[in-house]
Amino acid sequence: MSQDEKPDTPPAPADKPAARAKPPLSRSRRQELRRKLLRTVLLTGGVIGAGLSGFLPLVYARSPRLRPPGALDEKDFLSSCIKCGQCVQVCPVDAIKLADLVDGIGVGAPYIDARKQACDFSCDAVQCVLACPTGSLTYHKPAFLEARPGAQLAAKPILLAKENDPEPTLNLTERMGVARLTRPEMCLAIKGKGFKGPARGHTFRGKMRYMRIDRWKPVRIAEVRYEVEECDLCVRECPIKGAISIETVYAPDGSLRKSPVVHEPCVGCGVCEMICPTEPGSIEIVPREVWRT
């Protein structure tokens, strides 16, 4: 009945009752064991190699990702993020995406591509921070993690949408990055040009909350028509009070001209980058950038 079960121990040779020690292994059994050992070593190398391959993007120093608001500094962020995507699920404008294989060790970690869809704080309370189960996104950094100088905001940022509420501020102590006019030669405000039509064309899929349309429901930017004499979309749509304004500044040639100027309250949310109607955008967020005076 048990043809397929091997007997427990090989039958002991009858003429050698003293030989209680292991019987010598046959040649084929030895060969089999050797092969098994080899396979084990190969599998070990393969899996650990695959695990360590995640470090390649770090070695090649990829351009840094814009992380969701309240993210710890990059290294701490990657070590504490459990890659569950709960921040993705709560975002009302779907600003947060999860990184893929090319991000190596950061596979599954959340980031924001502000040009496609910025964080416009239309959730009012930084929901992603609330959703994070491991404190990767946090309102209060633990004491042993120091803030980099300039990363800290001088005051809690005032959300313009909530300006008249009893509590108008966002519970954020550090910035995600800082907006920078990276292509001034393209900026419509600098050129003194106006803008008509939807900011990013009719096919743009990005969404934003417009207080004048609906406080609680973000709408597609493609559905909103602008008509401005002199372009100030970045200033007009910035959700943070006092973060950006159009100022008259000296151009490199000494003449006076208008230009968007970023101020200290900028949290680096990326709305200006998303709304900028030039292609490519004139203003961009530098992720993890600190405020320099």
Place this chain on the structure above:
Amino acid sequence: MSNTILRKRFREQILVMFGREPKKPEAIGEEAQKIHLLKRTGNKEKLQAAAAHAEAHMSTSHKWRNRRWVALLLINLFFVFSFHYDIQILEGALTASRFIGFHLIDLNSALQVMLAHRNIITNLLIGTGTVLVLWMLFGGRTFCSWVCPYHLLAEWAEKIHLWLVREKLVTDAPVDRRLRTVFWIVFAFLAVATGYTVYEAISPTGIVSRALIYGPGLALLWVLALLVFEVFFVRRAWCRYACPIGLTYGVVGILSPLRIKYSLENCYHEGNCRKVCLVPHVLDTVIKGRAVHTEVPIGPDCTRCGLCVDVCPTNSLTYDVKGLSKLL
């Protein structure tokens, strides 16, 4: 064949008529041989039992497998629908989630984060504790076979592998099982040493779970590579020899009251259970002469998948909750 035997027999019967002594037949038909064999086992009761046993072998049950597949798919689809239809009941992925507001955090992921970040916030602790208690009650590695989406993919890949083995196109090349313990230590060490959750980058459980919920990505290529490896080279390589999640939950299962129980009395020691098992080493007790008691619980590495329960023709392997049978 049977005609030749009967013709020979006919000639002999004629010779017997003429005075020759009847002698033992040289050849017996196959079917008759089977019946002879059965009769040799003894009395009529035993004969009937043997017939019933042979019948039990014929009927294949997939009761527990089907239940398990439904449960596994429902749990994973619950995550997917909860997000896509904004039901907000089960948010997150298998690494960490929130069920009606309660944090649930995968033990191995939590361990990686704790070791890498060395800072444990309350929510992380609550979620880990909840999951620890949950799987302590439900059997540790039950997570593997009843929840992990990679397990299901690997189970299907295993079917292809076994078909290829039957066709003699591939052979299973087993690997040293101590490797999984080595991996567990290596990945824990890497988390501490590098400060990154290295294992999370290659965890097929996390990758498949996120792919289901948030959409597929290139990371699935790694999962595909693993499956190809399992189909052509090593049967169930990841779940058997590599996955540290399995070992973590296995340790949790040590204290679990839910397990598979082996009953020695009716077992024929045919070993079918060991052939279908993901972790056959836990079933060593079913080998003839190994059971230390009439009823022996199966070890903690068992994933409580129920394949052995389905395949056993004598009901010698059953689900059991420790102490429950005494209470009832």
